[in-house]
Amino acid sequence: MTTLTHLQRLEAESIQIFREAVSESERPVMLYSVGKDSSVMLHLALKAFAPSPPPFQLLHVDTTWKFQAMYEFRDRLVAEKGLDLLVHRNPECVERGINPFDHGSATHTDMWKTEGLKQALDLYGFDLAFGGARRDEEKSRAKERVFSLRSAQHRWDPKLQRPELWHLYNARKAPGESVRVFPISNWTELDIWQYIHREQIPIVPLYFAAKRPVIERDGALIMVDDDRMPLQPGEVPEMRSVRFRTLGCYPLTGAVESEADTLTGIIQEMLLTTSSERQGRVIDHDSSGSMEKKKQEGYF
Amino acid sequence: MAHASDDLLETDIDAYLDRHEHKSMLRFITCGSVDDGKSTLIGRLLYDSKLVFEDHLVALEADSKKVGTQGGELDFALLVDGLAAEREQGITIDVAYRFFSTERRKFIVADTPGHEQYTRNMVTGASTADLAIVLIDARKGVLTQTRRHSFVVSLLGIRHVVLAVNKIDLVDYSEEVYRQIESDYREFASQIGLDDVTCIPMSALAGDNITEVGPNMPWYDGLPLMGLLEDVQIDDELQSLPFRMAVQWVNRPDLDFRGFSGQISGGTVRPGVAVRVLPSGRATTVDRIVTFDGDLEEAVAGQSVTITLTDEVDVSRGDVIATSLAPPAVADQFEAHIIWMDDHEMLPGRPYLLKIGARTVNATLAQPKYKVNVNTLEHVAARTLELNEIGICNINLDRPIPFDAYGENRDMGGFILIDRFTNATVAAGLLHFALRRSDNVHWQAIEVDKSAHALQKAQKPCVVWFTGLSGSGKSTIANIVERKLFEQGRHTYLLDGDNVRHGLNKDLGFTDADRVENIRRVSEVSGLMVDAGLIVLVSFISPFIAERRMARERVGADEFIEVYVDTPLAVAEERDPKGLYLKARRGELANFTGIDSPYEAPESPELTVDTTSMTPEQAADLIIDHLRQHGFIN
Ligand SMILES: Nc1nc2c(ncn2[C@@H]2O[C@H](COP(=O)(O)OP(=O)(O)OP(=O)(O)O)[C@@H](O)[C@H]2O)c(=O)[nH]1
Ligand SMILES: [Mg+2]
Numbered sequence: 001m002t003t004l005t006h007l008q009r010l011e012a013e014s015i016q017i018f019r020e021a022v023s024e025s026e027r028p029v030m031l032y033s034v035g036k037d038s039s040v041m042l043h044l045a046l047k048a049f050a051p052s053p054p055p056f057q058l059l060h061v062d063t064t065w066k067f068q069a070m071y072e073f074r075d076r077l078v079a080e081k082g083l084d085l086l087v088h089r090n091p092e093c094v095e096r097g098i099n100p101f102d103h104g105s106a107t108h109t110d111m112w113k114t115e116g117l118k119q120a121l122d123l124y125g126f127d128l129a130f131g132g133a134r135r136d137e138e139k140s141r142a143k144e145r146v147f148s149l150r151s152a153q154h155r156w157d158p159k160l161q162r163p164e165l166w167h168l169y170n171a172r173k174a175p176g177e178s179v180r181v182f183p184i185s186n187w188t189e190l191d192i193w194q195y196i197h198r199e200q201i202p203i204v205p206l207y208f209a210a211k212r213p214v215i216e217r218d219g220a221l222i223m224v225d226d227d228r229m230p231l232q233p234g235e236v237p238e239m240r241s242v243r244f245r246t247l248g249c250y251p252l253t254g255a256v257e258s259e260a261d262t263l264t265g266i267i268q269e270m271l272l273t274t275s276s277e278r279q280g281r282v283i284d285h286d287s288s289g290s291m292e293k294k295k296q297e298g299y300f
Numbered sequence: 301m302a303h304a305s306d307d308l309l310e311t312d313i314d315a316y317l318d319r320h321e322h323k324s325m326l327r328f329i330t331c332g333s334v335d336d337g338k339s340t341l342i343g344r345l346l347y348d349s350k351l352v353f354e355d356h357l358v359a360l361e362a363d364s365k366k367v368g369t370q371g372g373e374l375d376f377a378l379l380v381d382g383l384a385a386e387r388e389q390g391i392t393i394d395v396a397y398r399f400f401s402t403e404r405r406k407f408i409v410a411d412t413p414g415h416e417q418y419t420r421n422m423v424t425g426a427s428t429a430d431l432a433i434v435l436i437d438a439r440k441g442v443l444t445q446t447r448r449h450s451f452v453v454s455l456l457g458i459r460h461v462v463l464a465v466n467k468i469d470l471v472d473y474s475e476e477v478y479r480q481i482e483s484d485y486r487e488f489a490s491q492i493g494l495d496d497v498t499c500i501p502m503s504a505l506a507g508d509n510i511t512e513v514g515p516n517m518p519w520y521d522g523l524p525l526m527g528l529l530e531d532v533q534i535d536d537e538l539q540s541l542p543f544r545m546a547v548q549w550v551n552r553p554d555l556d557f558r559g560f561s562g563q564i565s566g567g568t569v570r571p572g573v574a575v576r577v578l579p580s581g582r583a584t585t586v587d588r589i590v591t592f593d594g595d596l597e598e599a600v601a602g603q604s605v606t607i608t609l610t611d612e613v614d615v616s617r618g619d620v621i622a623t624s625l626a627p628p629a630v631a632d633q634f635e636a637h638i639i640w641m642d643d644h645e646m647l648p649g650r651p652y653l654l655k656i657g658a659r660t661v662n663a664t665l666a667q668p669k670y671k672v673n674v675n676t677l678e679h680v681a682a683r684t685l686e687l688n689e690i691g692i693c694n695i696n697l698d699r700p701i702p703f704d705a706y707g708e709n710r711d712m713g714g715f716i717l718i719d720r721f722t723n724a725t726v727a728a729g730l731l732h733f734a735l736r737r738s739d740n741v742h743w744q745a746i747e748v749d750k751s752a753h754a755l756q757k758a759q760k761p762c763v764v765w766f767t768g769l770s771g772s773g774k775s776t777i778a779n780i781v782e783r784k785l786f787e788q789g790r791h792t793y794l795l796d797g798d799n800v801r802h803g804l805n806k807d808l809g810f811t812d813a814d815r816v817e818n819i820r821r822v823s824e825v826s827g828l829m830v831d832a833g834l835i836v837l838v839s840f841i842s843p844f845i846a847e848r849r850m851a852r853e854r855v856g857a858d859e860f861i862e863v864y865v866d867t868p869l870a871v872a873e874e875r876d877p878k879g880l881y882l883k884a885r886r887g888e889l890a891n892f893t894g895i896d897s898p899y900e901a902p903e904s905p906e907l908t909v910d911t912t913s914m915t916p917e918q919a920a921d922l923i924i925d926h927l928r929q930h931g932f933i934n
Contacts, residue, residue: 001539002568002600005321006406015604016563019548023617023658048604049561050592052553135397139382142396145424158383161394162725163420163641165427166714167563168655172723186408188399194317268313276353292384 007195011044014183016167017146018048018130021181022055024171025128031117032058032085034070035247036203037132040192041184042083043201045130058085059120059129063112065099065249067225073204088120100251101230108249114299118154121178128171128179136188140292146185152176156295193270197263206244207266209258213237220254245270325406326534329395329425331453332435333445334414337466339392341435341504342411343376345526348511351400352379363387376504380411393418395425404530416445419452419688420641423728426452427714430534431460433525434485438471438501442484448674451690454492455637455730457707460532461489461497464525468517469503475519491677498528538601541709542626543567543575546657547619551606559590559606560615562658565711566704567623568600569607574624577615578702583624584611618659620702620712628712631734632700638665638693640685642719642726647813648684649820650846651853652726654697656715662698663717664850667817669693684813685727694735706730721846753833757791760932761830763855764923766839767848767902768865769894770880771872773911773919777865778839780920785835790933793829795822797840810891816847823851830859835932843899861930863923864905869894871912 004012022028030045032038045054060074078085090098093111100108121129135142145161147169162170171179184192196203213224215235222229224237229251231237242255243266260266291299308316330338346352352360360379367387368375380396381387392413400407410425426432432453436446453461463485471477478501489497501520502509508516511526523531544566551559569575573586589596590606599605607621615621622628640646646665654663670679671691685691706713717727754761764781766774775796782794801808805821808814819842826836842848852860872894873881884892891897902908907926909919927933 002598003536004600004602006323006325007321009325009602012563012602012604016548019561019604020658023549047592049549049551050606051557051559051590052551136399139380139396141382142380142398143382143394159385159393161421163424163716163728164725165424165716165728166710168714168716170655170716170718170723170725172653172718174723186397186399190320194321197317198321264313264317267317268309271309271316274354276355292382 007191007198010184010187010191011047011195013167013186014041014044015048017169017181017183018045018054020167020169021128021130021147021171021179021183022049024169025179027124027126028056028128028130029059029086029121029124029126030054030056030130031132032060032074033132033247034060034066034074034204035132036192036196036207037134037184039201039203040187040195041130041132043195043199044183053082056130058083059124059126060085060087061113061116061120062087062089063108063116063249064089064094065108065112065251067204067206067223067247067250067253069206070204070247073202077202086120086124088116088123090116090119099228100249105252108252109299110294110297112249114294114297117299121154126178127173128181130181130183132184133182134187134189134192135185138291140295144182144185144295146182147171148180148182149173150178150180154178155297156180158292158296189270190267193263193267197267204247206247209241209243209261209265211239212242212255214240214242214255221257222253223250223255225250320401320406323401323404323406324534325408326431326529326532327408327410327429328431328433328529329410329412329422329429329458330433330435331412331422331426331449332414333437333440333443333449334391334416336414336435336437336440336446337504338414338433338435339377339380339396339411340375341433341464341466341502341510341525342396342398342409343379344504344507344510345409346379346398346400347374347376348507349400349402349526370505391415394421397425402526402530407529412449414445414449416448416688419448420639422449423452423456423639423641426456426458427728429456429458431462431529431532432458433462433464435464435466435504436481436485438465438468438474438477438481441481442488444675446485447488448688450489450494451492451672451674451677452639454494455639455690457710459496460534461494462525462528463489463497463499465499465501466504468501468508469506473501473508473516475501475517498522500525500528536601538566538709539568541566541601542628543569543573543621543623544628544704544709544712545569545605545607545621546659546711547615547617547621548658550616557608559588559608560619560621561604561606562621563604564599564601565657566601566709568598569623570598571595575609575621576624576627577613578620578622578628579630579700580614580619581627581630582611582613584609584613586610618657620657622702628702628704629734630700630702632697633735634695634697634703634731635669635733635735636693636695636715637690637706637730637732638668638685638717639690639728640687640726641728642724643687644719644726645687645813646685646727647816647846648693649816649850650844651698651720651850653718653720654695654715654729655718656701656703656713656731657711659701660718661701664696665717666694666696684811695729703731703734705732707732750831750833753831757833759790759833759835760859761833761835762859762861762927762932763826763830763836763838763851764861764863764927765826765842765848765851766837766863766865767842767905769867769869769872769899770841770892771875771877772865772867773916774839774841774865776916777863777909777919777923778837780916781923782837784920784924785933788933790835791833792835792837794837794839795826800840810897812844812891812897815843819844819847819851823847823854826851827854830855835927841893841899843893843897845900845903848902861907861923861926862902862905864902864908865911865919866901866908867911
């Protein structure tokens, strides 16, 4: 008898979800955010449909404030793998130059990411979007179904979730409504890293420790990624050995001091750490229910 | 951190990871009545195992002060109750999934709500569990909701149960109280076929018997809860089942490759194995097992693969590829357990969508044979099932499907029902066996058939279906139409709501369920009359789109003429020929269409007659013209 390992089971489950979602929607799309979860999700999508290519486009909802290394990584990957990637930047944000320094992290995130995402979904008429959220990330995510219905206004109603039994997913919806599907719902942070390790999935180098210019602000280590970052009096970027546990907009993503420059080193550090991965995200600190609220408004 | 630390982690990370990858995995739920301490238990389990991140602990301390139920002390339930509404009310509404591991095992726990209203969310969590922790408040003992959840656990086939008698701190750690609850529960459990039950007294709040056996209950000589969870034997029997794979997606990258993608739900498969494609029954052989990482020599239950076949057989999404040594049965009528999960009651006779495996078909449910009283386990007669009720029903599908009994293979016997209009998942069901009826009751091959009847009468039979509010003028118009047809020598019959309700349907009232059954019977009767060659005039309020569609499907769309007798409510109420509106307004008539029961106007009827702008006579002529133009009469 062959015993499947835990990762093999998770992989098979995710593939089943991908195939089900594609079969039950008209115009699916995969949200690609360039982070490690997106990398794993993309890898699973390639597996789910091989030898065919994944039967959907990728969508990057960009904010123009991601790390330079993320853009480089993204563009290289798209070229190498011949991926069909759409990039959407909220034109209103572009025009008004929305940024976290002048407008605050909440407005920045809401306008670029939440509004940007809704715009893109409406613009292309996508009726199903894959997202790389995991239930172990945050307590309101722990409550969400794998197939999660959104109203025509893209809202999530946590009190009206459909029962979801066994491996049977109900993707039916009225015109205008859409479904968000989370193929890696049941993966943990450790599973993600272990899978990246096992499958040798390429990830953005920022996850590995290196000397980088950082300043300390409000208790977080922020990397000075380009010259758009206004320095306050007395702030002098310092070269420190740091890495990132999650990646987002560089001014809103805290680094951790680390020497871990290999995958196993990262995993080891992660297992020994006493803080959660989202701690590095400035936006999640706002309030205890902030993620649920953002999700209700249409955030991924 | 969600992983208990150990030495290997620091000394040999590769060895650690290898071991971690090969740990077994237990999926369990916590369930039981509201406030018995389920969420507190999970929070406590994570906390005591040092599996809570520091930043989460800081948040927990703050939250406990703000919304906690423990007067500012740590309220562990807040670690799991993640929705704003839950924290406000101090209850769990939806299932939360938490992930953790110890040195010995990995766990996925689903913390389910105890509140009866949210039973469907408990069912969601339970459907994928290997073990259930049933909690009981030591002060309250076995409650209805304890029984209901235990019944669901048993029905869904969860083999292992841990009975946790919680809040034992509130009864002075009394062994007597514990023993009494244990014996009450065991008695109930044995009646519902739960025979692997382990009992444990505990305090989730104080932490007794959670990760360690504490000093407060010297009389307890078993393992702490964590030890029980690490020890329980879970065997993966799926691989020893006959091979089954539901085809989710046909994989066609180019003209040379045609593969069938799916997840294996039972058994094992190898190239060269003889298989059948169901429901067609076509026999063929597995050629290759294709994956992104190369072809496989063997694939087993649980794996997602793509299979190619040696013959060009027709296979599409929803079909099942199965071993030809033991293929699944194929049928279109079943007896099934139904767990109703929607706020709107089940409507026998109304078509729902049934999804099983990768296949979705139309299904109608007969009136339940009975529902189960979860307290007494009695079988109670029922006309319908309401939210959270569990019953046994016969199901009729519009196409045959391959299936195995749920008890043998969950993926081949478990289904959901979806409402065709709201798209809500309204029920879960378990197939047990096919009804032999469909095999035995063949249609009598009748020599004088439908067309012979029609020819004899020199007309094309059809149903003219009048729908509209009470008092809209349906019967008046239908009567005139019938008279005119009769005068022309046509063979007709008029089925009128009031008359049919005096005889054939006199057992039916005016609830939604009865209205559906009313229409189902009338569609069947009018269908038979069409077979007899008649032009049938049906005059029924028939307020629901779904039932009129059902009638149309039963009769056949090209023999069905829907006439919408369009009269505004105010006008009908003004006419009030039978004085019914007056009664309804006075509250003497419940469920009256237009007043306290909805009327869904047809979206695209063949004909609409506006009774405010034409006389009944003119309306009748309009209908007869339509019949002539469409060749029903000449
Ligand atoms: N004294 C005492 N109180 C407890 C114990 N376990 C839980 N409680 C308290 O009981 C209350 C309900 O606990 P929850 O964990 O929210 O109960 P629940 O079963 O999850 O409730 P629902 O999910 O809403 O059904 C809270 O105030 C807990 O602090 C216990 O062992 N002893
Ligand atoms: Mg709870």
